[in-house]
Amino acid sequence: MKKSVIETVNLQKKYVTDTVETTALAGVNIQVGKGEFVAIMGPSGCGKSTLLNMLGMLDAPTAGSLKFMGTEIASATERHRANLRKENLGFIFQSFNLIDELTVHENVELPLFYQGLPKNEIKQRVDAALERVGIAHRRNHFPQQLSGGQQQRVAIARAVVGRPSLILADEPTGNLDSQHGREVMTLLSELNEDGATIVMVTHSPSDAEYAHRIINLLDGQVITERIHATSAALAL
């Protein structure tokens, strides 16, 4: 079996507010191997985004184990998580989350900038990433001047530019029409073919088809895992 990038054991997350306690994750066990493309599905409110946030170290779990590249990080400090995040993870959001004040180029540059890479390397890698997603000709535009699909491609470029070991995508096509959605999905599976590990949350069965494996969540628990027939060989 391939080495897993991420592995959770009985991962739990409870949100406690003044009046109510919500169990968003009630003991999730999943494993994502290197080079895999995993889709997470489930009804609204079942905890998909919560799980993704845990995997992305944007938030700490309440209980359970979370291993990243074999290291336990469930109770790591925010600073430690921030460091792991910037070295190893790439994020793609439903609402793109580009910074309006920065140009396409500058947005994509951001992760490398925070990693403190030398200037010319940053430029090379940003150019390559922009080429890769086919948006290089718009490098000096501001996000507001691009279509949704184009913005999402910029976000993808930004997610891959740091050469992360894991890309996390939360409903990447959620704000796009089907045409642009397909473009984005093709791009993601191409990236996967080039070696990127991807975990994606989606509501769309057709998007899920691009993945090797689909994890279904209900009420904060994994109910089924379905291995996509055509790519079963790759996953195991």
Added chain:
Amino acid sequence: MFKMYFLTASRSILRNKSYSILNIAGLTLGITCSILLFLVIKYELSYDSFHSKADRIYRATTISSYREGEEKSSAAHYPLADLLRTNKNLGFEQITQTHGEEGGQINVLGDDGNSIKRFREEAHIGFVEPEFFDIFDFETGNQSAVASLSEPNNVILTETLATKYFDGKNPLGRLIKFNNKLTLKVTGVIPDLPNNTDLPFSMFISYKSFIDYSPYGDAKSWNTLSSTHQLYAVLPESKTEKEATAELNNLLVNHIPDKSANLPKEAYSLQPLKDIHFNAELSNYSNRTVSREVIWSMALVGIFMVIVACINFVNLATAQAIKRAREVGVRKVMGSSQLQLMLQFLGETFLITLTATLLSVVLAELALPYLNELLELEITFTVLQDPVLLFFLVAQVLLVTLFAGIYPALIMARFQPIAALKSRINTQKVAGLSLRSALVVLQFTICQVLIICTILVNEQMEFFKSKSLGFDKEAVVTVFLPTGEGKKLMPMRQELANHPAVKKISLASSPPSANFTFTGNFKFNNSSEDVPFHANYKMADENYLELYDMKVLAGRHYKDSDSAAYVINETMRRKLGIESPAEAINKTIALGNGEVKGYIIGVVEDFHQNSLRDPIDPAIILARPDNYWFLSAKIDMANKQEALQHLEKVWNKTYPDDVFDYEFLDETIERFYQDEARQNKLFKIFSIIAIFIGCLGLYGLVAFMAAQRTKEVGIRKVLGASMFNITVLFSKEFVKLVLIAFILAVPIAYYLMNKWLQDFTYRITLDYWPFILAGVVTLIIAIITMSSQAIKASLTNPVVSLKSE
């Protein structure tokens, strides 16, 4: 890396234009005020600090102890300098005596010795010794001019006066006449003295000529003290002020010829040169002191202005932080550390502060001439050549950046990335709601304190103008009379009155209220002992009481020839223990040391002899034609021009060599309070600006709230809320804050003003209405500011506002 920060910063400043404009405008105003106040303070503090020996120069001042209290004077006895010199300067490195005159009559003489031009000079004129220029570092150009002051009848002019008198022709060797008494040869011209000195002379006459001039009596006497005669000394490094004072007083005790037991006991005290500008108890030649309290209150006002502007910034920035939550989230997800984010936001604040400061420098430069005019100062502004100012500006930029920027930066840098991305951060969540409220309260407290102080200072100023002084000061023209021409007085009085527009003419030592008095000891009711207090003497002719409409309570006014008949005031009567005005009549009074005996012929109602800062003193009005230095003319204001023309015509005929330089008495009296008037103006301007800055902030805050709550407003409107409902919704919270601020402002303002008013014997009582007024005014301004936004929000089509989420 920095380029990146700079780029994001400048773009976000440009993107949020209205917000940036509000912030920059507020900061610019605040910083401009702070720069101006800084310049004023720096200017005041620079007085006479530029002399290389400034730390060691002292002025010998005198404390006279009477049986009732003591009196301080900046005067030194006339013979003190000579006495010191015969005692090897008593160890002082240098000493010099000076006599200062506030202007005088100047005649420029032609080759034949006749007056060819005459001037009523307003500039200060000093009688000085050559040592003056050793002790004080005034630029003199050539030394021979200074040396010429060791001979009598020489004069050095400043460039301004030389040009004025001689139209640019060579003045050296030419003759001028001072007060028609001294003929002086111009032996030098020196550059004008700097503005920041309390020795502001424009003309330096040899001190040796003072004996021939001495207008107020015996220039060799130990019995006279005149604050126009001052002595300066340089203390050697080896001696302390205390030691020197002790030695000085020793000398005084041993050398003063036995004075009459009735004269006050005198002692010297050494006043540091650096204290002279700030000590209101002792006068100086420039006639202007600025108390340290005033300096401090200006500094405080300046700091307050900047604080109010910083509070704006903090309020707007934290409110704005919500808008930027997503950016923070993205940056954090991309790997930014908290520190990097904080630096980024501080960078933005820095950029805004820097922009505001640069604008302020320009604005301050534009505003300075007006401020100079207003405060009657001559401050110059040269940013680049002024290291202190530069340092102040740099320090201020950094401090404001920190003070205004650190809190919003901290708030933003601490956003949780997920919450930030989901825009789940709202106005309430940004920790600061309570802090922001506290800041708004602080801002309004400052504004209201300023308003209350302004109203009260203003009220006191009005009180100065309107308070009945015990005499009629309206429509009275006064002119200073040339000395030594006593014979001409009475005929001139006759002739002056001989015109329908001139109602009355009186000659006297001074008008009833003046900024100088003559006091003396006296005996009462045939006693051989002096009464234990001194009286003010007003030497005046028979028209005095009538011209000034002073109310006679008993007896009558004397005739010119009645040199033994005295009119006293009510305070005098009470202090002498006389039951009623009528009982005072015919009681005897012996002035001075018993030589002149007379009797009380009349009692007048109390009148103010000094400014309203001081209590009314006991006074004796008496006829002494030798001491009439003032002409008072009551004129018909309806025919003012004719009256003045007539006065001038008669004057010129009587005194062909003297300029007819008149003044209206009410204006003279108003000038007693010019320091307060300046403070009043300063307060007024700055409180208006402070309120304006505060309103800018409030406007921004409410505008932001309105933007945040567009959806809420939309829903409420769909449900039927009126514009009024919406305005109330927005204003409720702020009205509460203004009221809390009011409750805080009242005791602070009360304390401050109570303290300020203590300086005046005659003052307004602290009424409640200025406080209420200040509260109401701020409330109204705040509500107007807020409703403009609320109305805008409520006018928006609800469909549009609903869609905006």
